Amino acid sequence: MFSARNTEKEMIFNGIPVSPGIAIGEVFVANLDELSLSDSKIDRGEVEEEIRKFKRALKQTEAELKKIKAKLAADIGEDHAGIMDTHLMILDDSTMIKETEDYIRTELGNAAYALDIVLNKTLESFASMDDQYLSERAEDIHDVKRRIIRNLLGQAQEGLKDLRRKAVVVAKNLTPSDTVGFDRKYVQAFVSDRGGSTSHAAIIARSHGIPAVVGLEDFTHKVRPYDNIIVDGITGQVILRPDESTVKLYKDARRRFAEMEKELLTLKDYPAVTLDGREFELSGNVEAIDELKDVSSHGGKGVGLFRTEYFFITRSSLPSEEIQYKYYKDAVKQMAPECVIFRTLDIGGDKIADWITNFDEANPFMGWRGIRFTLSRKDIFRSQLRAIYRASVHGKLKIMFPMISVVEEVRAAKQICDEVKEDLLKQRYKINEDVEIGVMIETPSAVALASHIAREVDFFSIGSNDLVQYSLAVDRGNSRISYLYDPLHPVIIQFIRDTVKAAREEGIKVGLCGEMAVSEGVLGVLPLIGMGLDEISAPSYLIPEIKKIIRSVTYDETRSLVKKILKLSTPHEVRELLSKFIKEKRSELTEFIPKVALDK
C-alpha cells in the first residue's frame, strides 16, 4: 500500500478526536461541495423544456430526501430525521420555485444556474445575520441546493454509498445525506474540516466503531485522492503522506489497540484493585444513552459522568420535563444496579444550544456557563431536576453540579433541589428523597474552598479538563498557547491532592471525571492512584487501560511518587520522574507511555 509515490515530507495535523481507533490507509475525498456550473444561456424556445427539467429534478430530489429520511429514522431515530422535513420544505418553497422559473424565463439562464443565483441570494441574507445558529442552518440550504443541481446536471451522486474500496473518507463536513447508505466495510476512518464531538459524523462514527477526527480546518485543501494517511482517533492526530518509520510506529499502535480491545475482554470482570489491595471504582463518561453499553462492555462500573447537555444541544428546542424523564429513566434502568451520576446542564463555554442565543460573550469560558446558567434560568434547571428526581426510583443515580466557583452556588442549587423534591411529593410522584448531591471541582476557587464546599455535599468529582484550563489560565483551543495546557503540571497534582484532603476531612467521597488519562496514558493515571481517589471516571474505551495500570502497581509506590511530584516545579520533571519509575520498576507498563509525552 505504501509505494514509492510517497516521496513528500509527512505532514501532521491536530484535530478533535471524536471516535477512537487507528486507521492506516488511502484518502477518498468526498467532493460533496464542489459542483461546476455553467452560465450558458438557453434559447427562447427552450424555456418551457428547461422549466420542466427543473420540476423533474425537484421531484427526483424529493424522492431521494424521503428515502434518506426513512433511512435516518431507522438508523439513528426519528429525532434526527426531523431535519429532513425542513429539507423537504425548502424543496417545496413556492417563492424559490417561482423565482427560479422567472429567472429562466426572463434571463434565459439554464435551470442549474438560475437556481444557484436564487438560492445564493437567500444564503447571502443568512450570512449577514450575525448568528452562529443561523449560519449553521445555511448548511441545510446548501445541502438541498447541491442535491437539486446534481439531479439537474445528471451527475452521479458522489455520496459515500459509491465508495467501493477501503479508504479513509475526507470531507469538509459530513451531513446526514452524505453518510446515508455507506458501507461500513469500506470506511476505515472519517476525517473532516468542520465539526465537533456532537456533529453528525462523530455520532455516526462512534455508533459504527469507526475512528474519526474532526475540526481539521482546511485539511481538505491539503489532501489529494489516494494520498496515504494515518488517522489516530485517540489523540486526534492525522498524518498525511507519512514516512515509513511513522507508518511502522502506527502499525504497532494499531496492533496494540486491537490487542487492548481483546485484552479488555479478559479484564472485564476483574476489579480495579492495586497489587496491595486498594480498590478503585472505575466508571465511564458518557454523553448519550447509546454509549451506556460501551461502559459495561469495557468493564466500567456505572457512569461517573453523564453529560446531560448533549441531550439538549442536539435538539432544536428545549426538551420538556417529560421527555427528559423518559431519557433519564431509560439510562438509569439500563445501568442498574450500578449508579449513574447525572451532571446537570453544563451549557455555555463552547457548548451552545440552538434554542438559546444571547450567548454573545467576550469571554465565554469565564462567563455564563454551568451552574451560573442554570441558576439564572431556574425554569430549565427545575424541569431537569424534576425529571432526574422522578427517574430516581428506577435505579441508582446521583446529581452533580458543574462549574461551581463559590459556596453560595452550592447552597442555591441544593435549595432548588429541596423545593423540587417537595413539589414532586405534593404532586404524589414517587421519588428517592435521599439522592446524593455532589459538585464538580474544576475551578481554582472551588479547590481553595473545598473544605467549605465539602460540608454542603455528599461527593466531589474533580473535572480535570477545566481545572487545568482555569488553573493555568490557558485556553487549550488557542494554538499559540496550548503548549501551556498540561494536566501533569505539579500545580494540578497539588490541587487534586488538596481536594482529596478536604474531602477526606469531611468524610465525603471524591472522584475524578476529567479526561486526564486520555492524553497522558499511564503517566496521568499513576498520580491519580497515589492520591487515593475513590473513583475514576473516563471515556469507556480507556477503562481497560486504566484498570490494567491500577492492577499493575501498588498504592504504596504511587503514593510515594505523588510525594515526590509535589516537590517538583515543572511538568517536564514530573514526566521524567514517572517515566523513570515505569522503566525501572514497572517495565510492562512502558507501552502505555504516550509517544508524544516525552517530547514535551
Next chain:
Amino acid sequence: MNFVLTEVTDKMKKAQVKVINENGIHLRLAGELVKNSNKFKSDILIEKNSEQINGKSILSVASLGAEYGSELTIIANGQDESKALDSLVKLFESGFSEGEK
C-alpha cells in the same frame, strides 16, 4: 427573496406580533410557520421593518432574520383571513410551542 404578492391595502386584516423565541425565527420555526400558513387559502404576508415577504415560503421567512424581540406585522388576505390571522398570532404567542415538541 422578497417580492410582494399583493398590494397591501388598509382594508386587509393585520396583526402585530412579537418574537418571544429566544433563538428568533430560525429555519425550523420558519418551517412551522409555513406549515401553519399553508393550512389557509388566504395569502399571508409578513412584514418586518417595512420589508414584506411571502409567509408561505420557508426560505423567505427564515431570511427575514426575525430575532428575539423583533416586531412583525402579519397580513392575511383572502376568504379565511380572520382564521388564518388568529392561528398565526397564537403560534407566535405560544412561542411556537417550543419545548413541548
